[in-house]
Amino acid sequence: MSVTAPLGFRAAGVAAGIKSGDARDLALVVNDGPSRAAAAVFTRNRFKAAPVLWSAQVVSGGRVRAVVLNSGGANACTGPAGFQDTHATAEKVAAALDDSAAEVAVCSTGLIGERLPMEPLLAGVETAASQLSRDGGLAAADAIRTTDTVSKISFRRGEGGYMVGGMAKGAGMLAPALATMLCVLTTDADVSAEELDAVLRRATSVTFDRLDTDGCMSTNDTVLLLASGASGVRPGLAEFERVVTAVCADLARQLLVDAEGATKAIAIEVVGAASEDDAVTVGRAVARSNLLKCAIHGEDPNWGRVVSAVGTTDAAFEPERLNVAVNGIWICRGGAAGDDRAKVDLRPRDVTITIDLSAGPHSATVHTTDLTAAYVHENSAYSS
Amino acid sequence: MSVTAPLGFRAAGVAAGIKSGDARDLALVVNDGPSRAAAAVFTRNRFKAAPVLWSAQVVSGGRVRAVVLNSGGANACTGPAGFQDTHATAEKVAAALDDSAAEVAVCSTGLIGERLPMEPLLAGVETAASQLSRDGGLAAADAIRTTDTVSKISFRRGEGGYMVGGMAKGAGMLAPALATMLCVLTTDADVSAEELDAVLRRATSVTFDRLDTDGCMSTNDTVLLLASGASGVRPGLAEFERVVTAVCADLARQLLVDAEGATKAIAIEVVGAASEDDAVTVGRAVARSNLLKCAIHGEDPNWGRVVSAVGTTDAAFEPERLNVAVNGIWICRGGAAGDDRAKVDLRPRDVTITIDLSAGPHSATVHTTDLTAAYVHENSAYSS
Numbered sequence: 001m002s003v004t005a006p007l008g009f010r011a012a013g014v015a016a017g018i019k020s021g022d023a024r025d026l027a028l029v030v031n032d033g034p035s036r037a038a039a040a041v042f043t044r045n046r047f048k049a050a051p052v053l054w055s056a057q058v059v060s061g062g063r064v065r066a067v068v069l070n071s072g073g074a075n076a077c078t079g080p081a082g083f084q085d086t087h088a089t090a091e092k093v094a095a096a097l098d099d100s101a102a103e104v105a106v107c108s109t110g111l112i113g114e115r116l117p118m119e120p121l122l123a124g125v126e127t128a129a130s131q132l133s134r135d136g137g138l139a140a141a142d143a144i145r146t147t148d149t150v151s152k153i154s155f156r157r158g159e160g161g162y163m164v165g166g167m168a169k170g171a172g173m174l175a176p177a178l179a180t181m182l183c184v185l186t187t188d189a190d191v192s193a194e195e196l197d198a199v200l201r202r203a204t205s206v207t208f209d210r211l212d213t214d215g216c217m218s219t220n221d222t223v224l225l226l227a228s229g230a231s232g233v234r235p236g237l238a239e240f241e242r243v244v245t246a247v248c249a250d251l252a253r254q255l256l257v258d259a260e261g262a263t264k265a266i267a268i269e270v271v272g273a274a275s276e277d278d279a280v281t282v283g284r285a286v287a288r289s290n291l292l293k294c295a296i297h298g299e300d301p302n303w304g305r306v307v308s309a310v311g312t313t314d315a316a317f318e319p320e321r322l323n324v325a326v327n328g329i330w331i332c333r334g335g336a337a338g339d340d341r342a343k344v345d346l347r348p349r350d351v352t353i354t355i356d357l358s359a360g361p362h363s364a365t366v367h368t369t370d371l372t373a374a375y376v377h378e379n380s381a382y383s384s
Numbered sequence: 385m386s387v388t389a390p391l392g393f394r395a396a397g398v399a400a401g402i403k404s405g406d407a408r409d410l411a412l413v414v415n416d417g418p419s420r421a422a423a424a425v426f427t428r429n430r431f432k433a434a435p436v437l438w439s440a441q442v443v444s445g446g447r448v449r450a451v452v453l454n455s456g457g458a459n460a461c462t463g464p465a466g467f468q469d470t471h472a473t474a475e476k477v478a479a480a481l482d483d484s485a486a487e488v489a490v491c492s493t494g495l496i497g498e499r500l501p502m503e504p505l506l507a508g509v510e511t512a513a514s515q516l517s518r519d520g521g522l523a524a525a526d527a528i529r530t531t532d533t534v535s536k537i538s539f540r541r542g543e544g545g546y547m548v549g550g551m552a553k554g555a556g557m558l559a560p561a562l563a564t565m566l567c568v569l570t571t572d573a574d575v576s577a578e579e580l581d582a583v584l585r586r587a588t589s590v591t592f593d594r595l596d597t598d599g600c601m602s603t604n605d606t607v608l609l610l611a612s613g614a615s616g617v618r619p620g621l622a623e624f625e626r627v628v629t630a631v632c633a634d635l636a637r638q639l640l641v642d643a644e645g646a647t648k649a650i651a652i653e654v655v656g657a658a659s660e661d662d663a664v665t666v667g668r669a670v671a672r673s674n675l676l677k678c679a680i681h682g683e684d685p686n687w688g689r690v691v692s693a694v695g696t697t698d699a700a701f702e703p704e705r706l707n708v709a710v711n712g713i714w715i716c717r718g719g720a721a722g723d724d725r726a727k728v729d730l731r732p733r734d735v736t737i738t739i740d741l742s743a744g745p746h747s748a749t750v751h752t753t754d755l756t757a758a759y760v761h762e763n764s765a766y767s768s
Contacts, residue, residue, distance in 0.1 A: 047695035047703050047719065077691055079704070079720040112688025113721045217696045219688075290674070290755075291763055298764030304496025304603075307461055311431035312601045319431050320463070335431065336463040337497045371674075373757035379675055380682030 002137030002153035005165030006188035008032050008228025012131040013139030016124020018072035018117055019110075024143035026121065027069040028093065028128040029184055035229030036103065038064035039197035041204050043221035049076035050083040051106040052220060054090065058105050062193030064226050065103040067184055068093045068125060069144050071169070073110040073117075076219040085116050092122045096129035107182045107222045109146055109169060141167035144182055147378065152254040158243040162189035162233040168251040181208065181255060183223040185247060189240060190229035199241045200225045207248035210280065210366045211256055212287040223248075256367050261375030264296050266351045266368050274360035278315035282355060283366030285309045293371035299346035303332040306353060321358040327351060386521035386537035389549030390572035392416050392612025394516040397523030400508020402456035402501055403494075408527035410505065411453040412477065412512040413568055419613030420487065422448035423580035425588050427605035433460030434470040435490040436604060442474075442489050446577030448610050449487040451568055452477045452509060453528050455553070457494040457501075460603040469500050476506045480513035491566045491606045493530055493553060525551035528566055531762065536638040542627040546573035546617040552635040565592065565639060567607040569631060573624060574613035583625045584609045591632035594664065594750045595640055596671040607632075640751050645759030648680050650735045650752050658744035662699035666739060667750030669693045677755035683730035687716040690737060705742040711735060 004011050009031055016026040031038075040059040042052050058064060068089055075082050086106050094101040108116070131139075141151040148169050155165040170181030191199070204223055225244070235243075256265050268286045273279035286292060289309040295302035303324045310322065324332035327348075331341045388395050393415055400410040415422075424443040426436050442448060452473055459466050470490045478485040492500070515523075525535040532553050539549040554565030575583070588607055609628070619627075640649050652670045657663035670676060673693040679686035687708045694706065708716035711732075715725045 045692060045695040046697075047691050074688070077688060077703075077716070077720050079718070082720075112692065113716065217692065219692050219695065290759075294760050294763035297760065300764070304458070304461065307431050308429060308496065308601065308603050311429040311603065313430075319461075332461070332497065334463070336461050336466075371760055373760045375674075376678050376681065376755055376757045376760060379678030380684070 001155050001165060002141045002167040003029050003165050003184050003186045004134055004137035005155035006163040006186045006228060008188050008230030009186045010132040010134055011136035011140040012128040012133065013136065013143030014124055014128045014131060017120035018070055024139060025070055025072045026124040026128055027140035027143040028066060028132060029140060030066045030097065030132055031064060031226045031228050033228055035190060035227050036063040036065055037191060037193040037196055037227040038062060038224065039193055039200045040222060040224045041200060043218055045217045045219050047077060047219045049074050049108060049220040050078055050086040051075055051108045052222060053083060054086045055105040055107065055222060058102060061102065063103050064105050064224065065099050066093050066097060067105045067107065067224055069107040069182060070121060071109050071144050071146050073108060073114060074112045074220050075108040075116050076112040078115055082115060085118055088118065089121060089125065092125045096126060105224055109144065109182055109220055112219060137165065137167065144169040147260055149258055152251050154247045154250040156243045156246050158189065158235050159239050160233040160235060162187060162231040162235055164243050164247050166247045166251055168255060170255045181221060183251060185225040185244065187227050188229065188231035189227055190232065190234045191227045191240060195237055196225050196227055199237065199244050202241060203245040203248045207245060207252045210364065211252050212284055212366055212368050256369060259369045260378045261372040262369035263372055264351050264370040265349055266296055266353060266370065268366045268368065269352055269354045270357065271354060271363040272356040272358045272360060273362040274316035276362045276364050279362050279364035280366065281313050282310055282315045282357065283364055285313045286353065286355065287366045287368035290371055293368065296346065296351055297370035297372050301326040301331055301341045301344040301346060306355065307332060307335065310355060315357065317357040317359045323356040323358065325354040385539050385549060386525045386551040387413050387549050387568050387570045388518055388521035389539035390547040390570045390612060392572050392614030393570045394518055395520035395524040396512040396515040396517065397520065397527030398508055398512045398515060401504035402454055408523060409454055409456045410508040410512055411524035411527040412450060412509065412516060413524055414450045414481065414516055415448060415610045415612050417612055419574060419611050420447040420449055421575060421577040421580055421611040422446065422608065423577055423584045424606060424608045425584060427602055429601050429603050431461060431603045433458050433492060433604040434462055434466040435459055435492045436606060437467060438470045438474065439489040439491065439606060442486060445486065447487050448489050448608065449483050450477050450481060451489045451491065451608055453491040453566060454505060455493050455528050455530050457492060457498060458496050458604050459492040459500050460496040462497065462499055466499060469502055472502065473505060473509065476509045480510060489608055493528065493566055493604055496603060521549065521551065528553040531644055533642055536635050538631045538634040540627045540630050542573065542619050543623050544617040544619060546571060546615040546619055548627050548631050550631045550635055552639060554639045565605060567635060569609040569628065572612050572615035574616065574618045575611045575624060579621055580609050580611055583621065583628050586625060587629040587632045591629060591636045594748065595636050596668055596750055596752050640753060643753045644762045645756040646753035647756055648735050648754040649733055650680055650737060650754065652750045652752065653736055653738045654741065655738060655747040656740040656742045656744060657746040658700035660746045660748050663746050663748035664750065665697050666694055666699045666741065667748055669697045670737065670739065671750045671752035674755055677752065680730065680735055681754035681756050685710040685715055685725045685728040685730060690739065691716060691719065694739060699741065700743045701741040707740040707742065709738040
């Protein structure tokens with residue numbers, strides 16, 4: 001399933017030898033149409049990897065025939081030679097499909113600053129093209145993993161019977177603008193590139209954009225949405241946006257739960273905000289407090305670390321009107337101690353911190369994880 | 385020594401019973417004049433603890449007779465009752481000294497959100513007042529420790545023979561605006577309150593303000609500078625600023641080295657910036673990258689994590705002109721791989737990361753530490 005759940009898509013995932021060992025490291029997703037409409041959102045990091053620069057050009061045309069993705073190397077900070085490597089990869093896919101490289105998007109993930117091993121990579125493209133199939137979605141999702149312990153896939157059926165499917169990777173460097181990740185979404189609905197673009201921007205802004213596990217923004221973030229039109233269904237856009245958002249939210253949740261070293265999935269729910277921007281700002285500030293993330297790891301409902309993070313923002317609120325609940329217990333009321341903190345049960349994996357700014361009707365939820373010794377160990381040893 | 389190194393100051397540090405156990409937890413520093421000129425800088429957190437609100441009022445008058453400091457409780461987020469506790473503490477000091485509470489500054493550090501135990505605290509003020517002495521500086525510095533493993537003290541002699549002394553506390557929550565901390569600086573130079581204010585703002589802006597161990601800003605940050613004038617020396621202001629800055633830098637270094645769980649002292653040196661603000665912005669972004677801090681802990685010269693943090697800022701630079709050195713080896717040149725990273729020796733405790741933005745003549749250095757499992761353990765177990 002995953003990207004091959006909708007009609008009109010084939011995929012493959014192979015071990016090209018980019019990574020050491022026998023693990024799959026190259027995925028190919030092909031849109032057989034009849035439509036090739038596509039949209040994408042990319043990292044806002046000013047260091048954009050070569051495949052991001054390339055794919056942004058491809059997607060600006062509104063059409064994508066295929067996406068080739070590799071793990072085992074980010075091809076970021078590799079200069080003009082790295083860009084040529086990306087170009088050569090797209091050309092190889094185009095040749096295998098007898099199509100144009102200008103409609104082949106490329107995604108890479110792995111270590112920054114090193115060139116990709118092009119010989120095995122290009123050979124892998126040929127193998128992948130020969131293995132493309134309607135049930136290749138799982139192998140493709142497996143091939144894009146780095147420190148991900150499991151593949152992330154999702155699909156939903158829309159009104160009238162069209163499908164939206166997707167796969168994603170990402171475990172560390174999940175942060176600000178986009179949660180750092182690669183994601184390919186597919187649909188057999190008949191939707192134009194402009195409509196896909198609008199829907200994708202709104203869907204990612206309330207899902208992947210609100211995931212912040214370690215505050216680190218990557219150089220390679222890419223979310224692609226491809227439409228084949230093969231179902232013949234032309235959905236209502238509002239309903240289509242709901243389905244795409246649901247698939248994004250499902251994948252975002254899978255990324256969160258698999259975040260490096262995490263033992264808690266923390267929802268920072270900000271209510272009573274003067275604007276949605278204020279709510280996101282406050283949620284993000286709290287999600288980035290290492291001290292709070294350590295406290296939740298220790299199952300300590302330390303609301304002082306919540307308010308001290310809220311106090312660093314410029315959101316509209318009065319300190320003496322702020323309320324904080326942890327798992328439903330309002331342990332901070334009016335900016336001071338409230339209900340008995342001993343009543344808070346922090347043993348479940350899911351933790352909800354509710355912050356009431358008492359400043360307006362808006363709200364937003366930002367998702368993060370706890371900070372653990374396992375995160376430190378994983379990121380002390382692994383070069384990414 | 386410490387705050388009693390300059391003439392005209394007495395101090396004491398006692399165990400009042402605010403903390404559990406027999407540890408010292410209350411300090412008193414008294415300026416016997418002839419001058420009482422004083423200045424201070426405070427946290428920019430919008431949740432300001434009661435003692436911060438109180439002391440800001442006191443210092444606005446430009447005169448401070450005494451400072452009373454306690455560990456074992458921050459008296460932050462304690463509402464009007466907490467403010468009354470601070471006021472009562474200042475009144476108690478004033479009564480013991482037969483002076484005015486309007487010239488008594490108060491500092492508190494410890495857990496947010498809980499009221500202070502006023503009975504032992506006020507009794508402790510009386511004990512401390514009875515033990516004030518010219519050699520009480522060390523006991524005072526000991527009394528303000530929380531998770532600090534050692535006392536932080538410093539002093540320097542200025543031209544003409546005047547002295548500047550100081551004590552500080554701070555181990556976690558060292559961050560943005562001010563490194564989160566309490567610090568009392570004293571001098572027997574004859575300097576007006578306005579001059580002290582200007583000197584203190586400049587000195588802290590290049591020392592404590594550039595310390596960022598965990599990105600968390602406290603509710604209680606306070607740096608006080610008191611002048612007794614007892615040496616009779618009226619220093620040149622530029623020279624005086626150099627001496628005060630040297631004492632601040634020394635104390636900041638002691639805070640850094642004692643930061644919770646740290647095994648590395650990392651200097652992020654940003655050069656070639658279009659402005660000093662740009663240099664500080666870039667330094668701070670890098671200092672807050674958990675991924676980089678983990679990599680340095682693992683002695684991995686991962687420059688990809690440096691550039692991906694630089695890329696999140698709005699500082700003026702071109703990605704393809706950025707250079708990064710770790711301990712003097714330029715492993716990233718022109719935004720791509722440079723010298724052999726195997727040449728980087730990361731075994732020493734001190735690590736220097738140099739970032740050349742190639743965009744102008746300005747520079748700044750931000751200091752941080754590595755992120756370790758010990759930091760996680762300490763902050764999972766300790767409520768602050």
